[in-house]
């Protein structure tokens with residue numbers, strides 16, 4: 001992967017696609033960043049672009065990109081639009097910082113990564129959980145455990161559904177699980193080889209889709225990663241980043257997904273304060289933007305870079321395929337036929 005850097009001595013010109021919940025969080029970060037100017041904001045419903053922020057509104061991403069010629073686009077549209085919007089930007093020479101999940105299918109994701117390579121543009125998926133102080137400290141703690149045998153995460157949240165989740169037949173696997181699966185890769189340093197998954201709807205659920213799942217991944221290095229979760233789980237909820245246990249050659253480390261890390265056999269690493277933490281800022285976005293801007297300026301590949309993030313997307317799409325076929329599925333590798 002090679003992408004061109006932006007060397008001109010001026011702030012990077014940024015635009016946003018999508019003026020829903022996350023688009024508004026990204027606007028806050030882009031307006032705060034000293035090396036970024038926010039020069040356009042598009043939504044298929046342009047009336048959603050907040051008038052009070054002084055950013056020109058557009059009803060089409062293509063029209064916006066051709067009108068303002070930005071350096072990069074933040075893709076905060078719904079997952080079903082990610083492929084179309086990201087390609088529209090990359091094919092016009094615009095780098096992309098996208099919301100998760102990269103795409104709905106692995107093939108779409110591979111197509112987006114290939115488009116970025118062809119255009120020599122940076123394509124990164126913001127996996128904002130990677131920057132949480134708890135995850136950073138837990139990752140460093142787990143690194144002390146030696147060869148990992150088992151990693152588990154439990155995600156149990158009683159979450160009322162929203163429109164775009166109701167449109168998905170498997171909302172937990174298709175939307176949320178990427179956070180946990182990508183975190184499993186970050187924490188373990190291992191990549192997926194195969195998966196067996198069941199995705200289902202508990203009889204008492206308020207969802208119409210399969211909002212609960214269990215999955216066993218075989219990862220590189222002999223690791224087994226076991227995920228279980230539900231969006232229809234009343235009582236004793238876990239954190240939004242799950243509840244974790246890692247077992248290695250030298251001991252065990254647990255993390256509550258927040259600020260509590262425990263370990264036996266090794267010493268738990270202490271959390272460092274997050275300088276971007278503020279009540280009105282969405283966790284992790286500032287770090288992801290910092291990494292993306294740094295990459296555009298220096299050429300240093302960021303976490304979440306498209307080729308790498310495909311392995312996280314593969315965990316989602318392979319888990320879904322396994323659930324649909326009732327079989328263990330091999331996870332695809334980018335570039336393999």
Ligand SMILES: NC(=O)c1ccc[n+]([C@@H]2O[C@H](COP(=O)([O-])OP(=O)(O)OC[C@H]3O[C@@H](n4cnc5c(N)ncnc54)[C@H](O)[C@@H]3O)[C@@H](O)[C@H]2O)c1
Nearest residue numbers: 018019020021022023043044076077078079081099100101
């Ligand atoms: N990182 C996180 O923790 C986090 C949190 C929330 C949402 N997200 C992700 O952000 C994305 C958006 O989620 P949301 O909650 O903001 O949804 P949302 O429904 O609130 O907003 C999405 C917006 O995209 C617009 N849109 C759809 N197709 C478009 C297109 N082709 N061109 C331009 N605009 C288009 C819609 O009109 C809508 O305004 C999803 O991929 C979601 O998974 C991530």
